[in-house]
Amino acid sequence: MKLTVEQAAAKWYKDGMELRDGDHLRIFVRLGGCGSVHPGLSLGVMKDDPLRPGLSQRVEGITFYMEEDNLWYLDNKELRISFDDKHEEIIMKVV
Template identity: 70%
Template structure:
Protein backbone atom coordinates (compact mmCIF):
# COMPACT_ATOMS: atom_id res chain seq x y z
CA UNK A 1 0.00 0.00 0.00
CA UNK A 2 1.21 3.45 -0.80
CA UNK A 3 -0.03 7.04 -0.52
CA UNK A 4 1.28 9.55 -3.04
CA UNK A 5 0.19 13.18 -2.85
CA UNK A 6 1.43 15.27 -5.74
CA UNK A 7 2.72 18.73 -4.93
CA UNK A 8 0.17 20.60 -7.05
CA UNK A 9 -2.69 18.78 -5.27
CA UNK A 10 -1.24 19.66 -1.86
CA UNK A 11 -0.98 23.32 -2.89
CA UNK A 12 -4.62 23.26 -4.05
CA UNK A 13 -5.78 21.89 -0.69
CA UNK A 14 -3.71 24.52 1.15
CA UNK A 15 -5.36 27.31 -0.82
CA UNK A 16 -8.93 25.95 -0.87
CA UNK A 17 -9.04 24.88 2.78
CA UNK A 18 -6.96 27.80 4.11
CA UNK A 19 -4.40 25.42 5.61
CA UNK A 20 -1.17 26.36 7.34
CA UNK A 21 2.08 24.47 7.50
CA UNK A 22 1.75 21.73 10.10
CA UNK A 23 -1.97 21.11 9.50
CA UNK A 24 -3.20 17.56 8.87
CA UNK A 25 -5.75 16.20 6.38
CA UNK A 26 -7.41 12.83 7.01
CA UNK A 27 -8.45 10.71 4.03
CA UNK A 28 -11.40 8.56 5.02
CA UNK A 29 -13.79 5.99 3.57
CA UNK A 30 -17.33 7.27 3.19
CA UNK A 31 -20.65 5.82 2.14
CA UNK A 32 -21.77 6.85 -1.37
CA UNK A 33 -20.00 8.72 -4.09
CA UNK A 34 -18.37 7.21 -7.13
CA UNK A 35 -15.43 5.23 -5.84
CA UNK A 36 -14.03 2.65 -8.23
CA UNK A 37 -12.54 0.22 -5.70
CA UNK A 38 -15.50 -0.80 -3.53
CA UNK A 39 -19.04 -0.23 -4.91
CA UNK A 40 -21.07 2.20 -2.83
CA UNK A 41 -18.02 3.67 -1.09
CA UNK A 42 -15.64 6.49 -1.94
CA UNK A 43 -12.96 8.63 -0.30
CA UNK A 44 -13.38 11.94 1.47
CA UNK A 45 -10.94 14.35 3.06
CA UNK A 46 -11.21 16.55 6.14
CA UNK A 47 -8.96 18.59 8.39
CA UNK A 48 -8.27 16.47 11.48
CA UNK A 49 -5.48 15.32 13.77
CA UNK A 50 -4.16 11.74 13.43
CA UNK A 51 -4.83 9.17 16.12
CA UNK A 52 -3.35 6.05 14.50
CA UNK A 53 -2.16 6.84 10.98
CA UNK A 54 -1.76 3.78 8.77
CA UNK A 55 -0.60 5.59 5.61
CA UNK A 56 0.85 9.08 5.47
CA UNK A 57 2.85 11.57 3.45
CA UNK A 58 3.87 15.14 4.17
CA UNK A 59 3.76 17.51 1.20
CA UNK A 60 3.93 21.33 1.16
CA UNK A 61 4.02 21.24 4.97
CA UNK A 62 0.66 19.42 5.17
CA UNK A 63 0.40 15.93 6.72
CA UNK A 64 -1.91 13.76 4.58
CA UNK A 65 -2.91 10.51 6.23
CA UNK A 66 -5.34 7.62 6.37
CA UNK A 67 -6.17 6.05 9.72
CA UNK A 68 -5.17 2.42 10.20
CA UNK A 69 -8.83 1.34 10.36
CA UNK A 70 -9.46 2.74 6.84
CA UNK A 71 -6.43 1.37 4.96
CA UNK A 72 -8.40 -1.77 3.97
CA UNK A 73 -9.89 0.42 1.21
CA UNK A 74 -6.51 0.63 -0.55
CA UNK A 75 -5.10 -2.75 0.49
CA UNK A 76 -2.38 -3.92 -1.94
CA UNK A 77 -2.93 -0.79 -4.04
CA UNK A 78 -1.64 2.76 -4.38
CA UNK A 79 -3.68 5.90 -3.62
CA UNK A 80 -2.52 8.83 -5.74
CA UNK A 81 -3.90 12.31 -5.15
CA UNK A 82 -3.27 14.66 -8.05
CA UNK A 83 -4.62 17.92 -9.46
CA UNK A 84 -6.17 18.02 -12.94
CA UNK A 85 -5.21 21.40 -14.42
CA UNK A 86 -7.76 21.11 -17.24
CA UNK A 87 -10.75 20.64 -14.95
CA UNK A 88 -9.21 22.45 -11.95
CA UNK A 89 -10.07 19.62 -9.58
CA UNK A 90 -8.37 17.09 -7.35
CA UNK A 91 -8.38 13.43 -8.36
CA UNK A 92 -8.02 10.50 -5.98
CA UNK A 93 -7.10 7.37 -7.92
CA UNK A 94 -6.65 3.93 -6.37
CA UNK A 95 -4.78 1.56 -8.63
Protein backbone atom coordinates in the same frame (compact mmCIF):
# COMPACT_ATOMS: atom_id res chain seq x y z
CA MET B 1 0.48 0.10 0.21
CA LYS B 2 1.49 3.65 -0.52
CA LEU B 3 0.11 7.19 -0.42
CA THR B 4 1.36 9.61 -3.08
CA VAL B 5 0.22 13.24 -3.03
CA GLU B 6 1.43 15.43 -5.89
CA GLN B 7 2.61 18.92 -5.01
CA ALA B 8 -0.07 20.63 -7.14
CA ALA B 9 -2.81 18.70 -5.31
CA ALA B 10 -1.33 19.56 -1.92
CA LYS B 11 -1.18 23.24 -2.87
CA TRP B 12 -4.82 23.13 -4.04
CA TYR B 13 -5.95 21.70 -0.70
CA LYS B 14 -3.73 24.09 1.25
CA ASP B 15 -5.11 27.15 -0.54
CA GLY B 16 -8.73 25.99 -0.78
CA MET B 17 -9.04 24.81 2.81
CA GLU B 18 -6.86 27.61 4.21
CA LEU B 19 -4.45 25.08 5.74
CA ARG B 20 -1.21 26.12 7.36
CA ASP B 21 2.15 24.40 7.66
CA GLY B 22 1.87 21.68 10.27
CA ASP B 23 -1.82 20.94 9.63
CA HIS B 24 -3.05 17.39 8.97
CA LEU B 25 -5.53 16.31 6.31
CA ARG B 26 -7.25 12.96 6.91
CA ILE B 27 -8.34 10.84 3.96
CA PHE B 28 -11.23 8.61 5.02
CA VAL B 29 -13.71 6.11 3.61
CA ARG B 30 -17.25 7.44 3.32
CA LEU B 31 -20.58 6.09 2.22
CA GLY B 32 -21.72 7.24 -1.24
CA GLY B 33 -19.92 9.12 -3.95
CA CYS B 34 -18.25 7.78 -7.07
CA GLY B 35 -15.48 5.55 -5.75
CA SER B 36 -14.02 3.12 -8.25
CA VAL B 37 -12.63 0.55 -5.82
CA HIS B 38 -15.66 -0.42 -3.73
CA PRO B 39 -19.16 0.31 -5.11
CA GLY B 40 -21.15 2.66 -2.89
CA LEU B 41 -18.05 3.99 -1.11
CA SER B 42 -15.61 6.78 -1.87
CA LEU B 43 -12.88 8.82 -0.19
CA GLY B 44 -13.39 12.08 1.66
CA VAL B 45 -10.97 14.54 3.23
CA MET B 46 -11.09 16.66 6.35
CA LYS B 47 -8.72 18.60 8.56
CA ASP B 48 -8.11 16.41 11.61
CA ASP B 49 -5.35 15.23 13.94
CA PRO B 50 -4.15 11.65 13.46
CA LEU B 51 -4.89 8.96 16.05
CA ARG B 52 -3.45 5.82 14.44
CA PRO B 53 -2.12 6.77 11.00
CA GLY B 54 -1.42 3.82 8.73
CA LEU B 55 -0.10 5.84 5.77
CA SER B 56 1.10 9.41 5.57
CA GLN B 57 2.99 11.83 3.37
CA ARG B 58 4.03 15.43 4.08
CA VAL B 59 3.73 17.78 1.09
CA GLU B 60 3.66 21.60 1.05
CA GLY B 61 3.91 21.53 4.87
CA ILE B 62 0.67 19.50 5.19
CA THR B 63 0.58 15.89 6.40
CA PHE B 64 -1.88 13.82 4.38
CA TYR B 65 -2.79 10.56 6.09
CA MET B 66 -5.15 7.59 6.33
CA GLU B 67 -5.94 5.94 9.64
CA GLU B 68 -5.09 2.25 10.00
CA ASP B 69 -8.76 1.27 10.16
CA ASN B 70 -9.39 2.71 6.66
CA LEU B 71 -6.49 1.01 4.86
CA TRP B 72 -8.70 -1.93 3.80
CA TYR B 73 -10.16 0.39 1.15
CA LEU B 74 -6.86 0.45 -0.74
CA ASP B 75 -6.65 -3.35 -0.93
CA ASN B 76 -2.81 -3.25 -0.68
CA LYS B 77 -2.55 -0.78 -3.58
CA GLU B 78 -1.37 2.82 -3.95
CA LEU B 79 -3.55 5.90 -3.53
CA ARG B 80 -2.43 8.71 -5.85
CA ILE B 81 -3.81 12.19 -5.32
CA SER B 82 -3.25 14.60 -8.18
CA PHE B 83 -4.68 17.82 -9.58
CA ASP B 84 -6.23 18.05 -13.05
CA ASP B 85 -5.34 21.52 -14.38
CA LYS B 86 -7.80 21.30 -17.28
CA HIS B 87 -10.84 20.60 -15.11
CA GLU B 88 -9.43 22.27 -11.98
CA GLU B 89 -10.23 19.31 -9.75
CA ILE B 90 -8.61 16.74 -7.52
CA ILE B 91 -8.24 13.18 -8.77
CA MET B 92 -7.94 10.33 -6.26
CA LYS B 93 -6.95 7.11 -7.95
CA VAL B 94 -6.21 3.70 -6.44
CA VAL B 95 -3.69 1.87 -8.62
